[in-house]
Amino acid sequence: MPQIVELVRGDGLGPGARLTEADLAARLQVSRTPVRAALQHLARRGLVEARPRRGFVLRKSVTSLSLDDAPAISDEASELCVEIARDRLAGALPLEVSESDLMRRYQVTRPFLLKVLNRLAGVALIERKPGRGWLFSQAIDDxxxxxxxxxxxxxxxxxxxxxxxxxxxxxxxxxxxxxxxxxxxxxxxxxxxxxxxxxxxxxxxxxxxxxxxxxxxxxxxxxxxxxxxxxxxxxxxxxxxxxxxxxxxxxxxxxxxxxxxxxxxxxxxxxxxxxxxxxxxxxxxxxxx
Structure with missing residues (x-):
């Protein structure tokens, strides 16, 4: 997202500077999902590099970065809908899930997660169970x-x-x-x-x-x-x-x-x-x- 490029420029960061999902998400006031996607995009362009247990580090100076290097902010809720759909079809999510498990897995806040779950419920992809938890609907998966x-x-x-x-x-x-x-x-x-x-x-x-x-x-x-x-x-x-x-x-x-x-x-x-x-x-x- 262009905001990441702007932050890097504003901070005057140089090659080797560390960029973490948690810090960027907090500063941009979004969840980690779009931040992770933007960093992965920058990594594919060779502008940052993923480091095990260290997040990402800059490979180039701020003068070589432009707003065109990062994708515009997409619909964050739609991004998470796509991730949930992919994980459910892959069997990474069980038929029944809790809000706490989903919050931990996707590193999002409860209000944002509820926005997404209610959106999925509106098109009959998931429903709230009596009491606690959510139940995914049947899908054509074979x-x-x-x-x-x-x-x-x-x-x-x-x-x-x-x-x-x-x-x-x-x-x-x-x-x-x-x-x-x-x-x-x-x-x-x-x-x-x-x-x-x-x-x-x-x-x-x-x-x-x-x-x-x-x-x-x-x-x-x-x-x-x-x-x-x-x-x-x-x-x-x-x-x-x-x-x-x-x-x-x-x-x-x-x-x-x-x-x-x-x-x-x-x-x-x-x-x-x-x-x-x-x-x-x-x-x-x-x-x-």
Whole structure:
């Protein structure tokens, strides 16, 4: 983050100066999560060096540092959402967790942790247990289940577009176009995966809602809940984000022109492309869209 560069400059630090997550987080009044990410970014650029049990040390003088050397502050809450999703899928977090354990693991304050947990609870990824502790929801975390999910969606979503009376609200379509264009224009960061998935989920649920069939919509909402953790930890690169956004925009254009058969075929192709990306060895698996 640029603030770290500014601190280094202001302190007049030279090569060999020690930088610690705890000190920087306290001075910047943030948790250690974004500080750690920024220091790792600087290390990849060769500007600082990680030292075992010593944190990081400067490798270059302050005159060689610029604000462009560090990423801008990202959404800190989204950063932690991504870390939690990754750790849960990797089995590093158990099904049931306590606030104290999470505070220690991610080195964050209780108010900030509660902000993140309430955000995850709002999209049904975790729920507070009666009494104390939190319980993670089910996720699609094995290839076979994800393959079945995408096979189901491949049947469901094109069919929604072809339902008699299918219609999308023009205001919703305009909002979706604006959100997708903003996503295309914005720089990609790790924390962007959370907003990207939520926009993605809103797009697919909005298409399903156009069929005006409550059971179809409920089925797709369930699919989005099950795949949320997997896609918060985005591993498919910015190129797939660009392709996904453009495919969504093309589907909207076809629907607006009344070319529903074409739109349904594009939706099917869109889901197939996403499937092949994550599991090329399977004909149709998962990748998000």
């Amino acid at each position: 290839p076979k289940a994800r393959a079945e999910s995408f096979a189901f969606r491949r049947l469901l979503e094109p069919a929604a577009i072809l339902m008699p009376g299918f219609r999308l609200d023009p205001a919703w379509m305009a909002e979706m176009r604006a959100r997708h264009r903003a996503a295309l224009a914005a720089p990609w960061r790790k924390s962007s995966s959370v907003d990207f998935f939520e926009m993605n989920a809103a797009f697919h649920q909005g298409i399903a809602a156009g069929a005006d069939n409550r059971y179809l919509l409920l089925a797709l909402e369930q699919q989005n809940r099950l795949r949320r953790f997997v896609n918060y930890d985005w591993t498919f690169g910015h190129e797939r984000v660009v392709a996904s956004c453009n495919e969504h925009l093309e589907i909207l254009d076809r629907i607006e022109r009344g070319e529903l058969e074409v739109a349904a075929a594009l939706m099917r192709s869109h889901i197939d492309a996403a499937s092949r990306l994550a599991h090329p060895q399977l004909e149709r698996v998962d990748a998000d869209d």
